[in-house]
Amino acid sequence: MTTKTSAYKHSLIPQNPGWLPRTFRFAAWLGWQIESNWADPFVFAIYSVIKPISSAAILVVMYSVITKGAFENPVFPYIYLGNAFYIYVGAIMAGISWAVIEDREHYRMLKYMYIAPLHYPTYLLGRGVARFLTGSISVFITIAFGVLFLNVPLNIYAADWGLFFVSLGLGVLMLGFMGLLLGSITMVIVNHVWFLGEAVAGALFLFSGAIFPLEVLPAWLRPVGYAMPLTYWLELMRRALIGDVARAFPTLAGFSNMELIGILLATTAVIGLAAFLTYRYCDYRARELGYIDRVTNY
Amino acid sequence: MATDTGVLTRRAIKVTGWRLFIMTVIGRSYPRVVGLLRERSWFFFDIFLPVLGVSSYVFVYRAIQAPEVYVGFVVMGGAMTAFWLNVLWSMGSQLYWEKESGNLGLYIMAPNSLMAILLGMALGGLFATLQRALVITIIGMLVFGVDFQVTSYLQLFAVFSLTMVALYGMGMMTSSIFLLLGREAWHISNLAQEPIYLASGFYFPLRSLNFWVAAGASIVPLSLGLDAMRQLVFPAGSFPPFLAVPTEIGILAVLSVVFLAGAKLLLDKMERLAIAEGRLTESRR
Numbered sequence: 001m002t003t004k005t006s007a008y009k010h011s012l013i014p015q016n017p018g019w020l021p022r023t024f025r026f027a028a029w030l031g032w033q034i035e036s037n038w039a040d041p042f043v044f045a046i047y048s049v050i051k052p053i054s055s056a057a058i059l060v061v062m063y064s065v066i067t068k069g070a071f072e073n074p075v076f077p078y079i080y081l082g083n084a085f086y087i088y089v090g091a092i093m094a095g096i097s098w099a100v101i102e103d104r105e106h107y108r109m110l111k112y113m114y115i116a117p118l119h120y121p122t123y124l125l126g127r128g129v130a131r132f133l134t135g136s137i138s139v140f141i142t143i144a145f146g147v148l149f150l151n152v153p154l155n156i157y158a159a160d161w162g163l164f165f166v167s168l169g170l171g172v173l174m175l176g177f178m179g180l181l182l183g184s185i186t187m188v189i190v191n192h193v194w195f196l197g198e199a200v201a202g203a204l205f206l207f208s209g210a211i212f213p214l215e216v217l218p219a220w221l222r223p224v225g226y227a228m229p230l231t232y233w234l235e236l237m238r239r240a241l242i243g244d245v246a247r248a249f250p251t252l253a254g255f256s257n258m259e260l261i262g263i264l265l266a267t268t269a270v271i272g273l274a275a276f277l278t279y280r281y282c283d284y285r286a287r288e289l290g291y292i293d294r295v296t297n298y
Numbered sequence: 299m300a301t302d303t304g305v306l307t308r309r310a311i312k313v314t315g316w317r318l319f320i321m322t323v324i325g326r327s328y329p330r331v332v333g334l335l336r337e338r339s340w341f342f343f344d345i346f347l348p349v350l351g352v353s354s355y356v357f358v359y360r361a362i363q364a365p366e367v368y369v370g371f372v373v374m375g376g377a378m379t380a381f382w383l384n385v386l387w388s389m390g391s392q393l394y395w396e397k398e399s400g401n402l403g404l405y406i407m408a409p410n411s412l413m414a415i416l417l418g419m420a421l422g423g424l425f426a427t428l429q430r431a432l433v434i435t436i437i438g439m440l441v442f443g444v445d446f447q448v449t450s451y452l453q454l455f456a457v458f459s460l461t462m463v464a465l466y467g468m469g470m471m472t473s474s475i476f477l478l479l480g481r482e483a484w485h486i487s488n489l490a491q492e493p494i495y496l497a498s499g500f501y502f503p504l505r506s507l508n509f510w511v512a513a514g515a516s517i518v519p520l521s522l523g524l525d526a527m528r529q530l531v532f533p534a535g536s537f538p539p540f541l542a543v544p545t546e547i548g549i550l551a552v553l554s555v556v557f558l559a560g561a562k563l564l565l566d567k568m569e570r571l572a573i574a575e576g577r578l579t580e581s582r583r
Contacts, residue, residue: 038482047489054492058501059358065506066364075362195343202350211354212361 014119023118027126034102035130045137052087052138053145059083059211060150071151074248075213078238080152082210084142085237088175089204089230091135092128094197096179099127100186101193104294111293121279124183125176132172143241154241163257164240170261171233174268180275184282188289190296204230213249229267232260314409322410326418330388330426344380344430349437352376355501356442367536368502370446371528373438375500377431378520381465382494384427386487389469392419394476394483402477406573412565416473420466446531453543454530460550461523467557468519474561474568494518499525505538512540519553522546 014020036044059079067073104110113120146152182200186193205211207221208230214222225231231252238246239257247253252260286292334341355372396402405415438444448454476483495501497515504512504525515521526546529539540546 038485047485051489051492054496058492058496061496061506062355062358062364062368062502063362065502066359066362066368079358079361195347199343199347199350202347202354206350206354206357212357216357216361 014122016117019117019119020122023122024126024129026118027123028129031099031127031130032133035134048134049138049141052084052142055087056080056083056142056145072153074245076150077146077152077154077242077245078213078249079211080146080150081143081238081241082234084139084146085171085234086205086208086210087138087142088132088135088171090197090201091131091138092172092175093179093182094201095131096124096128096176097182097186097197099124100183104187104292105193105296108293108295114292120283121180121276124180128176128179152242153245158243160240160243160257163236166261167233167236167240167264170264170268171237174229174233174264174271177268177272177275181271181278184275184279187286188282188291190294193296204228207231208234209251210234214251215249229264229271232264232267236260236264318410319414322414323418323421326415327422327425328418330419330422334426334429341430341433345433345437348376348379348430348434351379352434352438353441365536366443367532369442370438370444370532371503371537372501373435373442373444374528374531375495375524376438377434378524379495379500380427380430380434381424381462382520383491384423385465385469386490388423389416389419389466390472390490391476391483391487392416393473397477406569412474412569413470413562416470416561416565420470424462424466447533448531449534450530453547454527456547457523457526457530457543457550460547460554461519461527464519464550464553464557465523467554467561470561471557471564474565477568477572494520497521503528503537504540516540516549517553519550519557522550522553526550 038044039047063076063079064071067076070076100110103113113123143152143154147154178200179197182197186196189196207217207224208228209217209225210230214225214231217225232255235246235252235255236257239260255263352372352375355376356369359368359372393402396405405412439446476486497507497511498504498518498521499507499512499515500520504515504521507515512521522541523546525540526543528537529543541549
């Protein structure tokens with residue numbers, strides 16, 4: 001029993017605090033190599049932007065078919081920016097949980113990581129850095145395209161950059177914790193691990209008001225949206241860049257920026273706690289059941 | 299010992315030619331069909347994820363007060379994504395997965411044709427995906443109140459059948475290219491989702507795009523198939539069609555022949571090339 005406890009602590013609490021920055025740094029570097037070294041930089045750059053641009057273009061065509069190109073309507077930047085920032089969700093949250101699948105099933109390195117002097121939760125968060133970088137490039141290009149060609153009313157001199165970077169930082173932290181949560185669950189399930197990140201990202205896309213105001217949802221579904229930190233994060237990102245346009249929608253109009261930051265901070269803390277507790281439990285279960293070196297071929 | 303050899307020899311001689319071809323088709327389609335019953339939870343995820351996507355796009359149309367017929371477009375497009383994803387991941391990149399799991403070498407060594415294996419995958423995948431697409435459509439009809447008014451069942455059947463033949467023929471053709479690929483295969487399949495949803499008009503009328511863009515996108519059979527099916531199940535005049543239905547049926551018939559013939563030619567060529575270059579058992583992770 002004593003042995004189990006000490007082995008378990010090895011995973012969540014690092015034996016040496018010096019492991020944390022080193023683990024994070026090398027995980028970020030490894031993640032970048034895995035993401036990018038399958039193609040030359042030019043092909044990789046094209047690959048990184050085509051998918052999100054296409055996703056945005058689908059919404060642009062849908063919108064322009066119905067409104068005959070009325071891009072000055074406030075609903076358009078609402079939809080466009082929500083969709084652009086949602087790229088981070090797929091990149092960071094789903095990306096971190098995907099790292100567990102890659103390490104266990106594809107590269108079959110998870111067992112070696114467990115015996116190496118590193119801190120696995122920090123490693124997973126570090127793997128999200130590469131996804132954050134590629135996601136940021138896609139977000140930047142998507143927004144730049146919207147500003148240059150689709151009249152998205154973003155004035156870089158009027159934008160609240162302080163609010164933007166605070167919100168972005170909190171959002172990335174929140175998504176990192178959500179990724180850790182999903183990654184932990186991935187460690188103890190066999191079936192459908194491939195779908196887990198995609199399913200959660202899809203559900204969040206629907207309920208967080210990313211591409212339509214929450215008022216459009218049936219009344220009985222709206223509370224799901226209000227319970228999600230992502231809803232508040234996207235609202236903050238929109239307010240930071242397009243201020244009054246974002247406030248034109250009644251969903252969260254009653255909240256000030258500081259209140260929204262407070263809600264986001266509190267929910268991020270709750271998700272962070274839940275992520276580490278879940279990791280603690282799933283890590284223990286995975287070790288006990290011998291799942292660390294399992295290859296399912298499912 | 300002599301008897302054993304005789305039995306083996308007789309069995310090997312019996313199953314050749316077309317019989318072997320058909321048995322291979324049945325054998326490879328069997329796991330895809332029976333898999334539906336063995337692992338029912340797949341069914342949930344294969345329906346749940348497209349329904350989430352469909353719902354999001356439906357609410358976008360509702361947010362911008364689009365006519366209800368556009369909600370029907372999204373439901374139909376969402377149902378057809380199931381076929382595209384099946385072709386991408388379970389046809390196109392299947393040989394890459396088989397290579398990764400070590401089965402590809404066995405496929406090549408076995409005395410059956412790769413064409414029969416791919417055809418079996420296509421038929422099994424089509425059967426399984428058809429059920430998913432039907433369920434997605436029914437959910438769309440019930441939840442979002444989509445109303446389909448079929449004007450010609452015969453034409454609808456012809457369009458759907460030809461679209462599927464051309465689409466799965468295209469999947470068989472591309473799978474041969476994947477024989478030569480390593481982990482690029484995963485990225486290519488991943489890349490061919492949203493851009494195709496855009497170019498093929500999965501969630502809006504194909505004619506909304508520039509004519510030449512739409513014409514270029516018609517190389518993907520689902521583009522013309524979706525446009526023709528929409529013309530047959532939604533009221534005339536509710537959206538601008540790309541081409542007339544008979545023209546689209548003709549083009550789909552041509553695409554079916556071209557893709558199936560292309561699959562046979564490319565498969566033979568790529569199989570030889572992959573053997574010569576030693577790519578069949580290579581695993582570049």
